[in-house]
Amino acid sequence: MAKRMIINNILPPKIFPTYDTKPWEVKAIDTRDVWQYGQYASISTLDLMCGVMGVESSKSDEMDGSRVHEVFYKEKNIDKINTYCEKDVKVLYEVVKKLQNLL
Numbered sequence: 001m002a003k004r005m006i007i008n009n010i011l012p013p014k015i016f017p018t019y020d021t022k023p024w025e026v027k028a029i030d031t032r033d034v035w036q037y038g039q040y041a042s043i044s045t046l047d048l049m050c051g052v053m054g055v056e057s058s059k060s061d062e063m064d065g066s067r068v069h070e071v072f073y074k075e076k077n078i079d080k081i082n083t084y085c086e087k088d089v090k091v092l093y094e095v096v097k098k099l100q101n102l103l
Contacts, residue, residue: 031095046092055094058087 002012017026035044047064050057063071063084071077 031092031099034099046088046095049095050091053095053098055091055098058084058091 002016005012015027017028031046031049032044035049047057047059049055059065063080068081068084071080
C-alpha cells in the first residue's frame with residue numbers, strides 16, 4: 001500500500017513500517033498475519049475470517065477483489081469498486097473489533 005501511495009505522490013502515514021523498521025517497532029498489524037499464527041502455508045482470506053467469526057462478508061456474487069480489473073477497465077465503473085472497497089474496510093473493522101474483544 002505504501003508503494004502505491006508513493007507512486008501516486010501521497011506520503012504514507014508514519015504508522016507504516018519503512019525499510020529500516022525493526023519487527024518490534026511496527027505499530028500496524030496485518031490481520032492476515034494475526035490469523036495465520038505463524039503458519040505460512042495456511043489459508044487466510046478476509047472472507048474466511050468473516051465466515052468463521054460470524055461477520056457478514058463484503059464479497060458477493062457480483063463483486064470481489066478478482067473482478068476489480070475487469071470492472072475498472074471493461075465496465076469503467078469506479079463507483080462499484082469504491083462501494084466494494086468501502087465494504088471491505090467496514091468488514092475488516094468488524095473483524096478487528098472481534099479480535100480486540102478477545103484480548
